[in-house]
Amino acid sequence: MKHAVRPLFARFRSRESGSATVEFAIWLPIYLGLFSVIVDTSLVLFQMSRVWDVARDTTRQVAVGHWTPDEATTFATQAFDEKKNAQVSFQTIDDTNIRMDMSIEPSLIGLGIFPFEPFDKINVTYTMRMEASVAQSQQGSGAGTQEEF
Numbered sequence: 778m779k780h781a782v783r784p785l786f787a788r789f790r791s792r793e794s795g796s797a798t799v800e801f802a803i804w805l806p807i808y809l810g811l812f813s814v815i816v817d818t819s820l821v822l823f824q825m826s827r828v829w830d831v832a833r834d835t836t837r838q839v840a841v842g843h844w845t846p847d848e849a850t851t852f853a854t855q856a857f858d859e860k861k862n863a864q865v866s867f868q869t870i871d872d873t874n875i876r877m878d879m880s881i882e883p884s885l886i887g888l889g890i891f892p893f894e895p896f897d898k899i900n901v902t903y904t905m906r907m908e909a910s911v912a913q914s915q916q917g918s919g920a921g922t923q924e925e926f
Contacts, residue, residue, distance in 0.1 A: 825899055828881060831856045832903040836877045839867060842911035849877075857881055869907075876904045 835849040844852070846867040853865045864880045879901045 827856075828879065828899050828901050829903075832877055832879050832901045835865075836867075836875060836903045836905045839877075840875050840905045840907045840911065842908060842914070846875075853877075853879060870904070873907055874904055875907050876902060878902050 831853050835844070835853045838844040838852075839846055839849045849867065850865045854863045857863045862882045866878045868876045868878075870876055881899050882897070
């Protein structure tokens with residue numbers, strides 16, 4: 778019986794046709810999984826960078842007096858899709874600093890293949906010193922510390 782099976786296996790060992798197909802079928806899922814993880818991670822990092830950019834830009838516009846906090850809130854919420862549920866709040870601190878708290882839900886970030894558990898929300902807090910003329914005008918208008926706009 779052993780001698781009858783050996784020629785059968787010897788025939789398969791001597792042939793190399795189709796070996797590239799087998800190797801391709803083995804390695805393809807690994808490469809596709811690695812590629813999807815790289816794409817998902819880059820999309821999440823891009824979205825986080827975008828959130829930081831919007832927070833910095835809107836806080837700067839309020840700090841120099843170009844926008845009111847209401848205008849900045851409108852801009853920041855419209856910078857993202859409605860699906861992201863952006864929540865924005867501004868506070869003055871010590872009458873000289875302004876702080877922006879922004880939170881978005883990254884519901885449609887990435888391909889969705891690789892789950893990003895730590896990124897159920899992207900939270901950003903950005904604090905910036907207000908220009909002297911803006912801080913003085915807010916002091917004169919009666920805006921107190923830790924007051925939300």
